[in-house]
Amino acid sequence: MPTTGRFYPAMPESIRSLPFVRYVIAVNGARVVDTKTGEILYQAEIPADEAVEIMTYLDTLPVIYDCFMNDAAYMSRAMWDRIPDFAPDKHYYKMLRELRQPVDDLKAFLREGRFSIQKTQFFFRDMDLRRRLLRELPARFPRHTVTSSVVNNIEITHKNANKGRALAALAERLGLGLEQTLAFGDDLNDVPMLETAGLGFAMANAGPEAKAAADRITLSNAENGVAAALQAVLWDGKER
Numbered sequence: 001m002p003t004t005g006r007f008y009p010a011m012p013e014s015i016r017s018l019p020f021v022r023y024v025i026a027v028n029g030a031r032v033v034d035t036k037t038g039e040i041l042y043q044a045e046i047p048a049d050e051a052v053e054i055m056t057y058l059d060t061l062p063v064i065y066d067c068f069m070n071d072a073a074y075m076s077r078a079m080w081d082r083i084p085d086f087a088p089d090k091h092y093y094k095m096l097r098e099l100r101q102p103v104d105d106l107k108a109f110l111r112e113g114r115f116s117i118q119k120t121q122f123f124f125r126d127m128d129l130r131r132r133l134l135r136e137l138p139a140r141f142p143r144h145t146v147t148s149s150v151v152n153n154i155e156i157t158h159k160n161a162n163k164g165r166a167l168a169a170l171a172e173r174l175g176l177g178l179e180q181t182l183a184f185g186d187d188l189n190d191v192p193m194l195e196t197a198g199l200g201f202a203m204a205n206a207g208p209e210a211k212a213a214a215d216r217i218t219l220s221n222a223e224n225g226v227a228a229a230l231q232a233v234l235w236d237g238k239e240r
Helices: 048-058 090-099 106-113 127-140 163-173 188-196 208-213 225-236
Strands: 023-026 031-034 040-043 064-068 073-076 100-103 119-123 144-147 153-158 182-185 199-202
Touching (some): 023 163, 031 163, 040 163, 048 064, 048 119, 163 182, 163 188, 182 188, 188 208, 199 208
Parallel strands (some): 182 199
Antiparallel strands (some): 064 073, 064 119, 144 153
16 A cells, blocks of 8 residues: 555656555545545545645745645745755656646735645755754644655644544544554654554664654665565564
């Protein structure tokens, strides 16, 4: 089951088209989807007024920000135009430009429609500021989850929206105990899932937070670490 910070339609087609993929944890756990029926099995979103409050604070920082809403991404046009200054590489630049829909004023857009959002994320050029805010923002926004999924971003979701809560909700829906679940991760937004799963694996090239949260470390993604761990757990019964 893929678990991602992206909304479902933004996942690579190579993943979405796999015949065995039925359930997806999307937007860092803000939504769990049954891809065969389209049913939303779990959802936790930030109300419009709280989203605007967060964005009003973000306007005081040297960042650009967007929001995910109903499986689409939106950004104020002025910030959309500045994406080249904040994209860490060509791949991420292409994804940001193609998947964000520019609107005249994002906060006004949310106020007028009273739209709840799945998450807001913001992008930095000042990495020292990003590191400081990762420490400070949980206290500023205690009703929300603060995490990160790429080298220069921070993401804010509803307090009940993280991959661990979503995994637990889906396991309960399917009649499974958490001891029957296994998860793989490599970054900060994977930490709640690695802590919640019956067995959590961090990749060898994962970040330090993911490694600290995991029960075991497997090989890197370049070395087929997921396959090696599954083979060890499900067939060999040996750690590799």
